[in-house]
Amino acid sequence: MRLAFILSEIGSGLRRNVTMVISVILVTFVSLTFVGAAGMLQLQINQMKGYWYDKVQVAIFLCSDGSTASGCATGPVTPEQQDNLQRLLESPAVAQYINDFQFESKDEAYKHFKDQFSNSPIVDSVTPDQLPASFRINMKDPEKYQIISETFSSQPGVETVIDQRQLLERLFSAMNAASLVAVSVAGVMIVCAILLIATTIRLSAFSRRRETGIMRLVGASKTVIQLPFILEGVIAAVVGAALASGTLWAVAHFFLGEYLSKQYPDTAFISPGQTLILAPALLILGGSLAGISSLLTLRRYLRV
Amino acid sequence: MIRFENVTKVYDQQARPALDAVNLEIDRGEFAFLVGASGSGKSTFLRLVLKEDRASSGTVYVAGQNVAKISSWRVPRLRRGIGVVFQDFRLLPQKNVFANVAFAMQVIGKSRSVIRDTVPEVLKTVGLEGKENRLPHELSGGEQQRVAIARAVVNRPGILLADEPTGNLDPTTSMGIMGVLDKINQNGTTVVMATHDDDIVNEMRKRVVELKNGVVIRDEAKALYTSMIPIVGQSRRLKDASGREEIPPPSPAAYSDDAGEEQR
Incomplete structure (x- = not known):
C-alpha cells in the first residue's frame, strides 16, 4: 500500500513537472555522455597499447617470408641467426642497457594479435605465418633506444627495430588531452545538472506543499514524504544516464565499428560491447548525483 | 493528556x-x-x-x-x-471527499481494505454520508470543514x-x-x-x-x-x-x- 502510494506520488510529480523533468534528463544525458566519452578514450588507449606496450619499449622484428629489408637477404630468420641475436642481447655490452627481454614466437604473436584486433575484420585474414617473430626488450632507460637500434638493425635476420613508444606516445598524449577536455566539460555540465535537479525538486516540493503539509500533520514518516521527491530526481537522472550509455554504444558501433575500423584496418578499436562496462558506472553516477542533490535540497525546502 | x-x-x-x-x-x-x-x-x-x-x-x-x-x-x-483542524480547511482540491480522508490513512501505510471500511464510517460520524464522490469546491464551507474534521480523526x-x-x-x-x-x-x-x-x-x-x-x-x-x-x-x-x-x-x-x- 505504501509502495503503491509512493509510486503514484512519483507519477503525479513527474507529470506535473514534465518540462523540468525533461530538462533534467537532457542535462544529465549530455554531461554523462562527456564523462563516458572520456572513459571511452581511455579504453581505446588501452586497446591500442596491446599486449606489449606497458611491458617493453623496443621490439626487434625478425625476418619472415616476405621480408625485403637488407638484413633479410638470406630469407626468413634461421635458428642460428636467432641464437646469435639472443647471445648478443645477453652479452655485457648490450645487457647493461636492458632490464630483460622476451622472445615472441610467430604463434604467440598471432595470439596477441588476435586479442588486440578481436573487433576488427582483419583478424580473419591473418595467419601466424604472416606475423614476424620478435625480441621484446624492456629498457633500463627508454632514451637509450638508439644504442639498441644501431646494434641490431644491421644484424642478419633482423628486419627492423622499432621503438613502439615513440610511435604511439604522441597519439596517446593527444587522446589523453582530449579525455581531459571531455572530463572538464563533463564537470561543468554536472554542476549544471546538480543545480537543475535542485531547482526542479524545489519547484516540485513547492507545488505540492499542500499535500506534504497534510502528510506531516497526520504523521507520515519522513521517508514517505521525501522519497517521492528524491526518486523523481533519481529517475530523471537515470533516464539521462541510460540515454548517455546508449549514445556511447551507438558511437562505438556505428562510428568506430562501421566507419573508422574500415578506414584504418591496422588500428585496434574498442568494441561496442566494451562501452557497456561504462553504462553501470554512468547509471550509478547519475543516480547518486541526483539523489544527493535532491536530498540536500529537501532538507532546506521541505519541512518534515 | x-x-x-x-x-x-x-x-x-x-x-x-x-x-x-x-x-x-x-x-x-x-x-x-x-x-x-x-x-x-x-x-x-x-x-x-x-x-x-x-x-x-x-x-x-x-x-x-x-x-x-x-x-x-x-x-x-x-x-x-493528534488530529488538527484549521480555519481554512486545507483540503486537496483535486481529490474527492473520500480520497481526501483516505489520504490521511494512505500516507501512514494503512491497507486498502482498512481504508475502505473506516472512511465511510468516519464520514457518517461527521454527517457526510452520500457525498464521498464530491470534490471540495462542490461542497459548502461547513461541509468542507466536516471533511477536514473527518480527515483529522480518521486515524483515531x-x-x-x-x-x-x-x-x-x-x-x-x-x-x-x-x-x-x-x-x-x-x-x-x-x-x-x-x-x-x-x-x-x-x-x-x-x-x-x-x-x-x-x-x-x-x-x-x-x-x-x-x-x-x-x-x-x-x-x-x-x-x-x-x-x-x-x-x-x-x-x-x-x-x-x-x-x-x-x-x-
Whole structure:
C-alpha cells in the first residue's frame, strides 16, 4: 500500500513537472555522455597499447617470408641467426642497457594479435605465418633506444627495430588531452545538472506543499514524504544516464565499428560491447548525483 | 493528556514572549476552549503541542511524553496521536471527499481494505454520508470543514486540536460543526479549540482558558466567552485552580482503542 502510494506520488510529480523533468534528463544525458566519452578514450588507449606496450619499449622484428629489408637477404630468420641475436642481447655490452627481454614466437604473436584486433575484420585474414617473430626488450632507460637500434638493425635476420613508444606516445598524449577536455566539460555540465535537479525538486516540493503539509500533520514518516521527491530526481537522472550509455554504444558501433575500423584496418578499436562496462558506472553516477542533490535540497525546502 | 509546566516561548528576544510561564493541564477526554485576542498565544500553544516549535523553557507533556525528548524520527508517531483542524480547511482540491480522508490513512501505510471500511464510517460520524464522490469546491464551507474534521480523526487520535474551525463559517453552520466536535469528544477524544467565536463558547458551556499576552488570565469550567465574575489582575489566576476541579472526569473506557471502534 505504501509502495503503491509512493509510486503514484512519483507519477503525479513527474507529470506535473514534465518540462523540468525533461530538462533534467537532457542535462544529465549530455554531461554523462562527456564523462563516458572520456572513459571511452581511455579504453581505446588501452586497446591500442596491446599486449606489449606497458611491458617493453623496443621490439626487434625478425625476418619472415616476405621480408625485403637488407638484413633479410638470406630469407626468413634461421635458428642460428636467432641464437646469435639472443647471445648478443645477453652479452655485457648490450645487457647493461636492458632490464630483460622476451622472445615472441610467430604463434604467440598471432595470439596477441588476435586479442588486440578481436573487433576488427582483419583478424580473419591473418595467419601466424604472416606475423614476424620478435625480441621484446624492456629498457633500463627508454632514451637509450638508439644504442639498441644501431646494434641490431644491421644484424642478419633482423628486419627492423622499432621503438613502439615513440610511435604511439604522441597519439596517446593527444587522446589523453582530449579525455581531459571531455572530463572538464563533463564537470561543468554536472554542476549544471546538480543545480537543475535542485531547482526542479524545489519547484516540485513547492507545488505540492499542500499535500506534504497534510502528510506531516497526520504523521507520515519522513521517508514517505521525501522519497517521492528524491526518486523523481533519481529517475530523471537515470533516464539521462541510460540515454548517455546508449549514445556511447551507438558511437562505438556505428562510428568506430562501421566507419573508422574500415578506414584504418591496422588500428585496434574498442568494441561496442566494451562501452557497456561504462553504462553501470554512468547509471550509478547519475543516480547518486541526483539523489544527493535532491536530498540536500529537501532538507532546506521541505519541512518534515 | 496535555500538560504545560512553566512553558515560555520566545520568538524574538526583543519582543515579549508569545507564551509566558504557562502552567496548564488538559485532561484526557476534556473539551477546552482557548480564547483570547489575536497574538495572545493560542496558536503558539497549539504549535508547541504538535512539536512544530520548541518551548524556550519549561516542559510540554503530550499523552504523558515530554515532547522535547521525542527524537525527530518519532515525531510522526506523536502527530498520529493528534488530529488538527484549521480555519481554512486545507483540503486537496483535486481529490474527492473520500480520497481526501483516505489520504490521511494512505500516507501512514494503512491497507486498502482498512481504508475502505473506516472512511465511510468516519464520514457518517461527521454527517457526510452520500457525498464521498464530491470534490471540495462542490461542497459548502461547513461541509468542507466536516471533511477536514473527518480527515483529522480518521486515524483515531487521542487529541483533536482545532484552530478557529468556525472562523470562516456562518453561525448556524458553526453550530453544526460544534455538534460534530462534541460528538467526537463524547467518543473520548480530547478536544482543544482555539476560537474567537463568543456565541459558540457561550452555547457550549465547556472549560474556557483565556490567554492574554501569553499569560493564562482565566481558566474556568463550564464558562462563558467573557468572565461573568469581575476579577481584577492577579486574583484571576487564583480562580484557575478552583475552576479546574469542577471538570467531571472522563470515562476511561471510552478512550481505549477497541472501545473507540464500536462507538464510532
